[in-house]
């Protein structure tokens with residue numbers, strides 16, 4: 446029987462003709478029956494794809510032929526089959542929608558002027574050496590951090606990546622501008638950009654984790670500085686790094702410990718909230734606070 450896997454990768458490299466690369470990527474995906482999401486921009490490529498090991502290997506080999514994509518670091522994880530509903534290949538001005546395409550410069554080595562890359566063991570070393578002078582800064586949407594985060598991390602109250610610039614410029618992080626800041630996100634791509642935006646706004650000493658939480662968690666599980674499971678953007682939703690993972694999330698109804706996200710009861714709303722086993726019925730009928738407010742003002 447075919448073994449299903451999920452790959453996650455990105456490469457920052459100049460793409461002169463994103464439309465041509467998009468069409469080529471769609472042809473590759475269709476040729477090997479892959480499903481998932483590929484984004485192509487003038488800054489490079491970002492993809493999460495599911496399929497059989499054989500098909501994904503062929504796809505990776507072909508994609509690495511593009512100049513600048515050869516260096517991409519592909520993260521493999523187990524899929525369940527049909528992890529994504531379809532194949533979507535899109536051309537966008539940015540690989541991640543921070544709303545700052547002109548602030549990012551990419552050359553053949555990658556993003557210009559980003560944070561210093563740390564390997565997972567170097568993260569621990571920096572914290573050991575500098576203690577409280579090191580601050581973890583969550584580069585994800587706030588809801589993702591509800592179930593898992595680095596110890597004592599700052600979690601910006603942003604609903605989407607678009608919210609970061611305003612948040613960084615609000616002044617609320619001015620007191621950490623001269624600390625050592627380790628930005629982190631799922632696979633590392635968001636921090637490639639976030640670290641540039643932070644440095645451009647006066648944060649002096651910014652770092653990012655090579656391979657993101659995924660690589661750190663694979664290496665240290667629950668024995669390092671990371672607590673809880675990891676939220677992922679596919680059907681699995683939650684990944685545990687090992688058996689001893691602690692549960693940080695709280696049911697939005699009864700505060701019981703849980704890592705189970707459920708959609709808002711409004712089918713048009715994308716907000717995810719945590720519910721425990723006992724409150725699953727409530728989750729099916731309850732709309733989120735945003736929807737309550739929206740319905741009240743109609």
Ligand SMILES: [Zn+2]
Nearest residue numbers: 696699721724
């Ligand atoms: Zn509950």
Ligand SMILES: [Zn+2]
Nearest residue numbers: 709714733736
């Ligand atoms: Zn809602």
